[in-house]
Amino acid sequence: MDLKRRDFLKVLGVTAAGSLLPGCAGETKKLIPYVIPDEEIIPGVADWYASVCRECDAGCGILVRVMEGRAKKVEGNPAHPVNRGKLCAKGQASLQGLYNPDRIQEPLQREGARGEGRFRPISWEDGISRWVSTLEKYPGGAVMISRPVPGTLSRLFSTFMKEISGRLLFYDPSGEGTLQAANRRSFGVDRFPEYDIANATYLLSFGTPFLSDWLSPVHYGLAYGEMRQGRPAVRGRFVQIEPRLSMTAASADRWVPLRPGTEGLLALGIGQVILKEGRVRLAQGDRSRFEKLYGTVSLDQIAAKTEVPREEIIRLAREFSEAAAPLAIGGGTASSQTNGTNTLMAVNALNLLVGNLGESGGIRFIEPLQGFPAAAATPVSDQALLNLKDSFKNKKRSLLMLYQSNPLYTLPPSTHFGEVFDQAAFTVSFSSFMDESTAMADLILPDHFFLEAWGDFLSDGGTPAAGLGQPVVIPRNNTRPVGDLFLSAAKRIGGNIEKQLPWTDFRTMLEDQWKTFLAREVPGQPFEIAWIERLQQGGWWKPEQRLISVSRRPLPESIESAQFEGDEKQFPFYLTLFESMGLQRGEGANRPWLQELPDPATTVVWGSWVEINPRTARQYGIQEREIVRVISPYGEVEAPVIFFPGNRPDLISMPLGQGHTAYGRYAKGRGVNPVILLAPLVDRDSGTLAMGATRVRIERTGRRGKPVLVDQTGEGTRRSPEGRRRSET
Amino acid sequence: MVDYRDQNAPPGGPYQWGMVIDLDRCTGCEACVVACRAENNVRISGEEEASKGRANYWIRIERYWEGEYPNAQLKFMPVLCQHCGSAPCEPVCPVYAAYHTPDGLNAQVYNRCVGVRYCGNNCPYTVRYFNWFDPHWDEPLNEQLNPDVTVRSGGVMEKCTFCVQRIRGAQRTAQKEGRRVKDGEITPACVQSCPTEALVFGDRNDPNSRVSKLKESRRGFRLLEELGTEPAITYLKKAE
Ligand code: SF4
Ligand code: SF4
Ligand code: SF4
Numbered sequence: 001m002d003l004k005r006r007d008f009l010k011v012l013g014v015t016a017a018g019s020l021l022p023g024c025a026g027e028t029k030k031l032i033p034y035v036i037p038d039e040e041i042i043p044g045v046a047d048w049y050a051s052v053c054r055e056c057d058a059g060c061g062i063l064v065r066v067m068e069g070r071a072k073k074v075e076g077n078p079a080h081p082v083n084r085g086k087l088c089a090k091g092q093a094s095l096q097g098l099y100n101p102d103r104i105q106e107p108l109q110r111e112g113a114r115g116e117g118r119f120r121p122i123s124w125e126d127g128i129s130r131w132v133s134t135l136e137k138y139p140g141g142a143v144m145i146s147r148p149v150p151g152t153l154s155r156l157f158s159t160f161m162k163e164i165s166g167r168l169l170f171y172d173p174s175g176e177g178t179l180q181a182a183n184r185r186s187f188g189v190d191r192f193p194e195y196d197i198a199n200a201t202y203l204l205s206f207g208t209p210f211l212s213d214w215l216s217p218v219h220y221g222l223a224y225g226e227m228r229q230g231r232p233a234v235r236g237r238f239v240q241i242e243p244r245l246s247m248t249a250a251s252a253d254r255w256v257p258l259r260p261g262t263e264g265l266l267a268l269g270i271g272q273v274i275l276k277e278g279r280v281r282l283a284q285g286d287r288s289r290f291e292k293l294y295g296t297v298s299l300d301q302i303a304a305k306t307e308v309p310r311e312e313i314i315r316l317a318r319e320f321s322e323a324a325a326p327l328a329i330g331g332g333t334a335s336s337q338t339n340g341t342n343t344l345m346a347v348n349a350l351n352l353l354v355g356n357l358g359e360s361g362g363i364r365f366i367e368p369l370q371g372f373p374a375a376a377a378t379p380v381s382d383q384a385l386l387n388l389k390d391s392f393k394n395k396k397r398s399l400l401m402l403y404q405s406n407p408l409y410t411l412p413p414s415t416h417f418g419e420v421f422d423q424a425a426f427t428v429s430f431s432s433f434m435d436e437s438t439a440m441a442d443l444i445l446p447d448h449f450f451l452e453a454w455g456d457f458l459s460d461g462g463t464p465a466a467g468l469g470q471p472v473v474i475p476r477n478n479t480r481p482v483g484d485l486f487l488s489a490a491k492r493i494g495g496n497i498e499k500q501l502p503w504t505d506f507r508t509m510l511e512d513q514w515k516t517f518l519a520r521e522v523p524g525q526p527f528e529i530a531w532i533e534r535l536q537q538g539g540w541w542k543p544e545q546r547l548i549s550v551s552r553r554p555l556p557e558s559i560e561s562a563q564f565e566g567d568e569k570q571f572p573f574y575l576t577l578f579e580s581m582g583l584q585r586g587e588g589a590n591r592p593w594l595q596e597l598p599d600p601a602t603t604v605v606w607g608s609w610v611e612i613n614p615r616t617a618r619q620y621g622i623q624e625r626e627i628v629r630v631i632s633p634y635g636e637v638e639a640p641v642i643f644f645p646g647n648r649p650d651l652i653s654m655p656l657g658q659g660h661t662a663y664g665r666y667a668k669g670r671g672v673n674p675v676i677l678l679a680p681l682v683d684r685d686s687g688t689l690a691m692g693a694t695r696v697r698i699e700r701t702g703r704r705g706k707p708v709l710v711d712q713t714g715e716g717t718r719r720s721p722e723g724r725r726r727s728e729t
Numbered sequence: 730m731v732d733y734r735d736q737n738a739p740p741g742g743p744y745q746w747g748m749v750i751d752l753d754r755c756t757g758c759e760a761c762v763v764a765c766r767a768e769n770n771v772r773i774s775g776e777e778e779a780s781k782g783r784a785n786y787w788i789r790i791e792r793y794w795e796g797e798y799p800n801a802q803l804k805f806m807p808v809l810c811q812h813c814g815s816a817p818c819e820p821v822c823p824v825y826a827a828y829h830t831p832d833g834l835n836a837q838v839y840n841r842c843v844g845v846r847y848c849g850n851n852c853p854y855t856v857r858y859f860n861w862f863d864p865h866w867d868e869p870l871n872e873q874l875n876p877d878v879t880v881r882s883g884g885v886m887e888k889c890t891f892c893v894q895r896i897r898g899a900q901r902t903a904q905k906e907g908r909r910v911k912d913g914e915i916t917p918a919c920v921q922s923c924p925t926e927a928l929v930f931g932d933r934n935d936p937n938s939r940v941s942k943l944k945e946s947r948r949g950f951r952l953l954e955e956l957g958t959e960p961a962i963t964y965l966k967k968a969e
Contacts, residue, residue: 044877067876068876070873071872071873072767072874072876073767073768073875073918075921076921076922083924085921086760086922086923086924086926087922088758088760088922089758089759089760089762091760092760092763092766092767092922096870096873099870099871099872099873101869101870211756212758217758218760221756221758221924221925222924222925222926224754224756225925225926228753228754228925228968229751229754229968235968245801247756247757248756249803250757250802250803250804250805251756251757251805255801255802257798257799476869581758581759592773593763593766593773594763595776596774596775596784597759597763598759598762598789598790600758600759600790600792600805601757601792602792603792605779605784606776607776613798615797615798645794645796645797645798646798646801647798648798648799665867670776708776708779708780710779710782710784710786710789711791711792
């Protein structure tokens with residue numbers, strides 16, 4: 001319907017209103033703004049500031065739209081090589097971190113018993129003195145658990161902790177510790193390569209959630225789009241192998257479910273067929289060691305153990321080895337078992353077999369950024385964190401410091417990590433939010449939100465880049481940059497530590513690092529000019545990437561089997577816990593936009609649920625939305641059931657991220673944290689928590705739950721994506 | 730009085746905005762969903778209202794389960810206002826709050842809307858969302874609100890505008906410079922964020938725009954096009 005404004009006036013006969021309507025040239029000034037329909041509002045003038053997103057550890061470049069001193073919108077920075085102008089849901093929602101009503105607004109000191117949650121505001125002067133005097137009271141007694149902060153902050157933290165003989169642990173709950181360990185063994189390289197998905201023609205993924213939460217989701221999202229439709233005549237094919245049809249698996253051409261923990265064995269079977277059928281690209285004399293590995297188990301045994309039919313294994317092997325550019329990747333469910341590292345090495349072996357190292361569409365190690373002063377922040381294993389219990393128990397350590405880490409929420413209670421908090425003589429948190437761990441602190445010295453502060457972030461892997469962040473808005477609260485705090489503590493302690501950290505504030509330190517760095521990278525350019533340019537660009541990266549070659553290429557010696565906790569008879573189900581798009585491992589739970597972001601597979605918002613294969617549910621007589629109890633040898637949780645056709649019949653799955661006992665009004669007391677079900681099992685080689693190694697059983701409660709589904713298609717009226725109406729299956 | 734229609738009509742005829750959505754790229758990551766909320770001041774409904782089916786998403790990802798284990802399949806499809814060329818929502822509005830702009834947008838004049846919801850009932854894509862209450866943002870979340878976009882009050886119908894504020898901004902710049910808007914110059918919030926570049930926006934009147942070219946793809950179809958709504962959005966089927 002084409003309705004011209006003039007017609008509208010005629011229809012209503014309100015000629016007198018004519019001069020009030022926009023579209024009458026020259027009259028618009030007189031209008032009350034609210035009477036202008038949106039399509040005729042003149043957009044206001046905005047400023048844009050470049051920075052780096054800190055909502056996960058990928059380090060996407062961002063541009064923030066600021067109007068009248070307030071941040072309005074975050075977009076991807078088109079120049080940044082990691083995300084090339086794109087952004088994910090979490091990055092979009094970072095503004096709800098900045099403007100979160102539950103941010104800690106000033107330094108706080110505990111009142112009442114620890115963990116009671118009563119705090120009283122104190123001055124910064126008092127807060128810093130209390131912290132520094134505790135540092136002095138326990139020389140060599142400090143442990144700091146920080147999220148990985150590769151860049152200047154990492155250098156500051158490491159220097160500081162070294163000088164006070166403390167211990168610094170970078171902890172990443174969704175850590176790719178297994179992948180790191182497997183690559184270290186397979187390639188002798190301690191960094192992540194670029195998995196060149198964009199140029200692959202056949203992608204074989206063992207459980208890797210690369211479209212939701214693996215390494216660098218936006219980066220690999222871009223690559224995925226290119227793999228599918230970015231090349232004129234080639235469409236890359238993609239097969240996902242995992243026990244649960246994840247959001248990533250949904251995009252695959254084929255989903256191959258298998259028994260949890262047997263991914264390495266399946267890789268062995270695929271390799272075996274490839275080797276037998278002779279479609280390999282191996283150096284001369286290299287064949288025998290592959291024969292040794294692949295000769296260990298028969299194909300029939302593999303088919304029986306993995307529960308992947310023999311024909312499917314042969315098909316996968318042929319498709320993979322016949323492809324022009326095959327690529328195998330592993331992660332997620334495949335790596336969250338006690339044999340995770342071993343499994344990923346077996347996946348790496350497939351790449352070695354088809355010789356895709358350094359090839360387009362294969363695994364490529366890119367030359368890292370050189371010369372950024374001591375800035376790495378390699379995460380430690382979960383096991384290293386757990387080992388802290390001993391050093392606190394025998395009083396080797398007494399002071400616990402936390403920076404944007406929430407181990408009391410992310411680690412299962414079965415690990416008894418809480419003992420560290422109990423044993424610590426004093427706990428300081430520098431977090432911006434009252435998460436579960438911060439709520440146990442004795443002293444809280446809140447940091448600025450990242451959009452209010454200076455910072456840099458070194459991304460590694462396929463896109464080495466030094467992202468640079470500046471304050472895009474004036475800090476809202478009485479908070480202080482954590483870097484400033486550490487520098488002022490160094491000053492108060494004095495002596496060598498002050499000599500090592502002579503800067504007055506973090507910004508000066510940051511500029512100094514960049515001065516050294518830029519003098520090497522862009523010699524001849526005055527720093528003042530180079531610095532402004534970098535700030536506008538959002539950092540520094542090389543125009544093109546240089547490959548580095550990899551010499552070590554060992555294979556796994558054998559394929560290990562995964563160990564599970566819980567007797568099979570008593571606990572008949574496997575358990576898969578997955579990160580949701582928005583909430584991650586709980587970090588996103590205090591942002592209403594992310595709480596109201598529907599889970600793509602179930603459309604659930606604002607809560608937890610349990611996914612069960614409909615056939616299994618029927619066997620148990622369970623109705624959809626009924627509350628069930630999920631019980632493991634270590635704990636139990638209750639949540640409503642959603643039928644999930646993408647689960648193996650012997651698999652229960654649940655989303656991570658809810659069930660907070662603190663963390664602000666949007667997160668607290670909502671849903672359940674299924675981590676409490678987990679056994680304290682870790683991957684043997686890397687010490688990473690084996691999230692998939694606990695078996696469970698379910699019990700009916702007979703109660704009906706109220707999961708909130710926002711499914712617009714409705715049951716019974718689901719259309720196929722092609723637009724035809726079809727009755728429900 | 731200047732003809733309203735001429736206002737945005739550049740030399741060579743008015744624009745016809747449209748979108749192409751490539752289902753072979755879309756992964757269901759929902760970056761578009763949050764981007765749209767942030768850009769367009771879409772209210773936060775909360776658990777209570779969401780449970781009554783009153784949550785607002787100008788763009789949403791529909792999911793379709795097909796088959797049973799082990800052949801289960803899950804497909805995603807972004808659905809937003811299709812800016813129908815022959816829009817069922819428009820003629821039913823008694824106060825002409827829903828109308829069509831000359832450049833092919835289905836527009837909603839909020840302050841004219843009286844909230845009878847006929848348009849919502851008549852939209853076959855169920856992409857119109859009603860504000861049952863005045864919106865609320867816990868302070869200081871409201872500081873994020875985009876001043877270029879009206880905050881809709883209770884009793885008003887709302888939906889995707891193709892980010893008209895961005896379209897108008899780019900059109901004014903182009904007009905001042907005496908040229909047509911260039912292809913790719915306008916990116917609605919969802920398009921800009923989408924990591925896989927599944928969404929493409931542009932002028933269907935320009936035969937050389939990406940949208941015009943992509944929509945001729947053999948994979949192309951329009952949603953429920955048998956209803957004769959003439960959607961401005963072309964979907965590209967997932968390739969085999
Ligand atoms: S999709 Fe619905 S709201 Fe949009 S123009 Fe068509 S009928 Fe109207
Ligand atoms: S075009 Fe704009 S208003 Fe429409 S769905 Fe995309 S972001 Fe939302
Ligand atoms: S952002 Fe793009 S890929 Fe993600 S759901 Fe939206 S359209 Fe699909």
